[in-house]
Every structure is written in C-alpha cells, then in structure tokens.
Amino acid sequence: MAAQEFKALLPEMETDVVVIGSGAGGAVVAKELAEIGYRVVIIEEGRYFTRDDFNLNPVQSTMQMYRQAGQTFALGTPLMLLPLGCTVGGTTTINSGTCLRMPHRVLKRWQIGLGLESIREDEMELLYKAVEEYLFVKKADPETAGPNARLFLEAADKMGLSGGWLPRNAKDCDGFGTCAFGCPSGAKQSMDVSFIPDALAAGATLLSRCSAERIITEQGRAAGVAATPLDRSQGAPASIIVRAKIVVLAAGSIYSPYLLLKQNLCNSSGQVGKNLHIHPCASTIAELEQRLGNPRGIPQSSYVDEFKDDGIMLEGGTMPPAVHAMGIPYSGRRHRDHMNRYPYSGIFGAMISETDSSGSVSVSNLPGFKGSPLIRYQLKGADVEKVKFSVLLMAQIWFKAGAKKVFTPIAPFAEITSPRQLLKLERAKIKASDLDYLTAYHPMGTCRMGSDPAYSVVKDTFETWDLEDLYIVDGSVIPTSLGVNPQLTIMALAMRAAGIIDEKLQS
Ligand SMILES: Cc1cc2nc3c(=O)[nH]c(=O)nc-3n(C[C@H](O)[C@H](O)[C@H](O)COP(=O)(O)OP(=O)(O)OC[C@H]3O[C@@H](n4cnc5c(N)ncnc54)[C@H](O)[C@@H]3O)c2cc1C
Numbered sequence: 064m065a066a067q068e069f070k071a072l073l074p075e076m077e078t079d080v081v082v083i084g085s086g087a088g089g090a091v092v093a094k095e096l097a098e099i100g101y102r103v104v105i106i107e108e109g110r111y112f113t114r115d116d117f118n119l120n121p122v123q124s125t126m127q128m129y130r131q132a133g134q135t136f137a138l139g140t141p142l143m144l145l146p147l148g149c150t151v152g153g154t155t156t157i158n159s160g161t162c163l164r165m166p167h168r169v170l171k172r173w174q175i176g177l178g179l180e181s182i183r184e185d186e187m188e189l190l191y192k193a194v195e196e197y198l199f200v201k202k203a204d205p206e207t208a209g210p211n212a213r214l215f216l217e218a219a220d221k222m223g224l225s226g227g228w229l230p231r232n233a234k235d236c237d238g239f240g241t242c243a244f245g246c247p248s249g250a251k252q253s254m255d256v257s258f259i260p261d262a263l264a265a266g267a268t269l270l271s272r273c274s275a276e277r278i279i280t281e282q283g284r285a286a287g288v289a290a291t292p293l294d295r296s297q298g299a300p301a302s303i304i305v306r307a308k309i310v311v312l313a314a315g316s317i318y319s320p321y322l323l324l325k326q327n328l329c330n331s332s333g334q335v336g337k338n339l340h341i342h343p344c345a346s347t348i349a350e351l352e353q354r355l356g357n358p359r360g361i362p363q364s365s366y367v368d369e370f371k372d373d374g375i376m377l378e379g380g381t382m383p384p385a386v387h388a389m390g391i392p393y394s395g396r397r398h399r400d401h402m403n404r405y406p407y408s409g410i411f412g413a414m415i416s417e418t419d420s421s422g423s424v425s426v427s428n429l430p431g432f433k434g435s436p437l438i439r440y441q442l443k444g445a446d447v448e449k450v451k452f453s454v455l456l457m458a459q460i461w462f463k464a465g466a467k468k469v470f471t472p473i474a475p476f477a478e479i480t481s482p483r484q485l486l487k488l489e490r491a492k493i494k495a496s497d498l499d500y501l502t503a504y505h506p507m508g509t510c511r512m513g514s515d516p517a518y519s520v521v522k523d524t525f526e527t528w529d530l531e532d533l534y535i536v537d538g539s540v541i542p543t544s545l546g547v548n549p550q551l552t553i554m555a556l557a558m559r560a561a562g563i564i565d566e567k568l569q570s
C-alpha cells in the first residue's frame with residue numbers, strides 16, 4: 064500500500080460516495096465526483112503497481128496483476144480463457160489500449176429495442192470527446208506499430224478490404240509491446256496513471272488490497288460497504304465499514320453480479336448474472352519467410368472492419384514468446400520447432416459480436432469451488448459460423464502477405480498450408496466442439512440496463528431498480544454485445560453516471 068492511499072485507517076469510516084472497483088467504470092466516477100468536491104472512498108481488491116513495477120516479465124506480471132494469475136475461464140464448449148485485471152486501474156492496467164466508440168446502430172438498438180431513449184447520441188458524442196481528450200486518444204503511429212501490423216494491413220488492402228490504425232489511449236507510445244502486462248513507459252493512459260491519480264489529487268481515498276465483501280442495506284437503500292483489508296502489514300484493521308450516502312458497484316461484469324448474488328440483492332428480475340456477452344476471439348498465427356521482430360511494436364494497433372456489420376472485427380494482437388507459446392496447438396518437438404520460428408511468426412486476431420450466444424455468472428456449488436463465481440458461456444449457431452469465417456478471412460490475408468503456413472483454432476484445420484485448403488474449410492460444417500483455443504476479453508451485460516424492471520437490473524440512471532442509492536457503473540450494465548472494444552463506452556457512461564449521482568446528492 065502506498066502511503067497516500069490511506070488517509071484514514073479506521074475500522075469505520077463515513078463518506079459521501081463509496082466506489083467498489085477502480086477499473087474503467089469505478090475510476091471515472093471516483094475522479095468526477097471527487098473533483099466536484101464530494102468525499103469519495105475507492106475500495107480495490109488489487110495492488111497499486113507503479114511504472115517501476117512493470118518489469119517486462121509477462122509471466123510475473125500475469126501472476127501479480129491478473130485475477131487467478133490470468134487463469135479465469137468461461138465453462139462451456141469451447142472452454143474460453145476470460146482474463147480479468149485485479150489491480151488498481153482494473154483491467155485497463157493490463158489491456159491493449161484500444162479506444163473505439165460504440166457503433167451508431169448499437170445505440171439505436173438500445174433506444175428503440177430497450178427503451179433507453181435517454182442515452183442520447185449527442186450527449187454520448189460529448190462524453191466520448193471528453194474522455195478521448197483526457198486520455199490523449201489518437202490513432203496508432205504506423206512506424207511504432209511494427210512490421211506484424213503493417214504487413215497484415217498491406218495485404219488486407221491489396222485484397223480490397225477496409226481497415227486502418229486503431230485509436231489508442233497511449234501518449235508517446237514507444238512500442239514496447241507489453242501493454243497487457245502494464246505499460247513500462249507510462250504511455251498507456253490506463254486508470255492507474257490517469258483517473259485514479261487525479262481522483263486522489265482531488266481528495267479521494269483509495270483502499271487498495273481491500274476486498275468489498277458486502278453492501279450494507281438499511282431501510283430499502285444502500286448505506287455503505289463492509290470490506291476486508293487483504294494486507295494488514297501496515298496495521299490495517301481486520302475489517303472496515305465504509306458508511307456512505309451513495310454506493311457505486313464497479314467490480315466488473317463478473318464480480319459485480321457475483322457480489323449481488325452472494326447477498327441475494329437486486330435480483331427481483333432474475334437478471335443478475337444473466338445475459339453475459341464476451342466477444343469471443345479467435346487468433347491465427349502465420350509462419351513467414353521474413354523476420355518480424357515481435358513482440359516489439361504495438362501489440363494491438365490495426366484493424367480490418369470490412370465485415371463489422373456482420374459482427375466480425377479483425378484486430379492485431381502480438382504476444383511475447385512466453386504467452387504466444389500457450390496458443391500453439393502442439394506439444395513436444397513440434398511446439399519447440401514452432402517456437403524456434405517465433406521471430407518469423409505473424410499474429411492476428413478476430414473478435415465476434417454475438418447474436419446467438421450468451422452466458423451467465425452464478426455462485427458455484429461445484430465441489431472444490433463452492434462459493435466462487437462460476438462463469439458459463441456457450442458458443443452457438445451463427446456465432447460459430449462467424450468464428451469460422453473470421454479464421455478463413457485472416458488466413459487468406461496471411462497467404463496474401465506471403466505466409467507459408469497458418470495455424471488456426473479450428474481443430475480439423477489446425478494447420479493450413481495453402482490457400483486451396485481454405486476452400487475445404489469454407490465448405491466444412493464446423494461445430495463449437497471443433498474450436499480449440501478461443502479467448503475473450505470483454506465481459507458485459509450481467510447487470511444490464513433497461514427500461515423495464517422485469518428484464519433489467521439498473522435503470523437508465525444506473526441506479527438499481529431494487530435498492531435506492533446503489534448504482535452499478537461498469538461493463539455489466541452494457542445491455543447488448545457492443546461489437547467494439549468496450550472501455551471507452553464504459554468510461555463515457557461512467558461520466559454520465561457521475562453527473563446523475565451529483566444531481567441525486569444535491570437533491
Ligand atoms: C488482456 C486484455 C486486453 C484488453 N484490451 C482492451 C482494449 O484494447 N480496449 C478495450 O476497450 N477493452 C479492452 N479490454 C477490456 C477492458 O479493459 C474492460 O472491458 C474494462 O476494463 C472493464 O471495465 P470495468 O470497470 O467493467 O471492470 P474492470 O476494469 O475489470 O475493473 C473492476 C475492478 O474491480 C475490482 N474488484 C472486483 N471485485 C472486487 C471486490 N469485491 N472488492 C474490491 N474490488 C473488486 C477488480 O479487482 C478490478 O480492479 C481488454 C481486456 C483484457 C483482459
């Protein structure tokens with residue numbers, strides 16, 4: 064714990080607003096309200112790491128900054144890795160820095176299909192702009208991006224596919240290639256170097272290494288949080304009660320519903336933990352003749368969006384060798400041979416916006432995991448087809464770029480050695496069980512926002528339908544699959560929530 068994190072280390076504290084979680088949602092609300100002058104306490108389970116801690120060792124960083132050392136899975140077919148950050152800054156501290164606005168058609172669907180007319184396009188435009196300016200969002204520099212991205216994008220361009228450079232919240236990025244393990248140069252404007260320090264400067268108190276256990280309720284309203292300090296080396300009490308006028312739950316799309324379900328709170332609709340969307344991702348690895356110099360360069364700097372309206376976005380994603388090694392569908396000598404060719408490997412990923420698939424978060428009853436969050440997710444129907452098509456598309460682009468071989472996550476087509484083989488893949492009927500190594504990075508929807516208390520957990524004001532003064536402000540309120548990386552939308556919505564909470568406190 065850094066000294067400035069604890070202004071008061073008392074077993075009982077009183078504040079205006081207590082925020083659970085310091086990620087994309089929590090950090091923004093905390094800073095906005097602290098700057099207005101409210102007393103704000105942020106409770107964050109993870110540690111506060113600084114630039115000096117980001118030591119370019121991906122294995123060590125994963126152990127320290129990811130929940131369950133990066134081994135969080137969604138159970139289903141296929142099994143999917145769903146990593147989450149557990150550190151000050153939340154998942155933003157270990158994310159890739161891509162900042163995209165929500166597509167117009169998605170907002171229209173919220174307004175027309177879900178009755179969320181109050182989330183107006185003109186207001187969102189202003190909120191997006193404010194967050195983008197604050198976080199120095201600009202397009203990735205092609206020179207810093209590195210050869211992997213340039214090669215892929217040039218080949219896509221030759222095929223007449225639309226694409227470009229991704230907007231990112233990285234100021235003076237050096238292309239260290241380790242965004243997912245903490246940015247060592249401080250370029251990436253994740254919450255730990257932006258909203259959180261500004262919240263602290265405005266007087267907020269941060270209790271890091273402190274786990275929120277329970278939302279305190281009194282007479283039908285939220286009245287505070289009971290928490291447990293996880294590091295008592297500096298004399299922290301065994302438990303802390305933070306009494307507050309407003310409680311903001313921003314523990315992310317897995318832990319916000321989990322906290323509510325454990326307490327059986329706010330679930331009159333039965334929707335808490337349901338409606339989980341995750342943007343399943345497939346990745347391809349190409350063996351090339353030329354040396355690409357990975358992982359140097361920006362890991363995720365370019366996109367191909369030709370099929371975005373079909374729910375398919377290709378976004379680049381290189382990984383350091385230790386992490387790359389986990390995505391190779393071999394073991395033994397074949398694995399070693401492939402890893403020896405790592406400098407000649409091209410890597411690109413695809414993200415699917417779901418239409419048929421969804422999942423849930425519940426409190427596990429499984430032996431050995433009793434009481435832990437249980438994540439289930441089943442890939443289905445049209446979404447399996449989308450994964451297949453995205454793999455086919457990436458393989459075509461790699462062959463155009465000169466690849467000799469492409470590794471895919473589709474088991475019967477794990478290694479494709481010529482574009483002709485892709486014709487077979489095109490004709491093949493692929494099932495979810497044929498998919499081997501899918502991952503996902505964008506959990507959303509498990510406390511969804513809506514206009515009908517029978518189908519949603521929070522109102523359009525972010526306040527829960529069931530409990531006054533409890534606001535949920537994180538990815539879990541996003542009611543549908545978004546189709547683009549969600550952090551910018553979560554932050555823009557969090558700014559909107561801060562304005563609403565301010566009005567409530569004034570009244
Ligand atoms: C590897 C990776 C790369 C990604 N890249 C991008 C990208 O480039 N662009 C993009 O838009 N999105 C990206 N994302 C996703 C993005 O980072 C998340 O969608 C976003 O951070 C979610 O914000 P949130 O506020 O919902 O939750 P989080 O940012 O996850 O914050 C939740 C916080 O709550 C804390 N918490 C949970 N339970 C408790 C408790 N009981 N007590 C106290 N604290 C608690 C957690 O420790 C965590 O710090 C990526 C994700 C990953 C894993």
Ligand code: SF4
Pocket residue numbers: 160233235236237238239240241242243245246247248249250251360361362
């Ligand atoms: S590429 Fe490197 S310098 Fe740039 S944001 Fe990522 S970690 Fe930071």
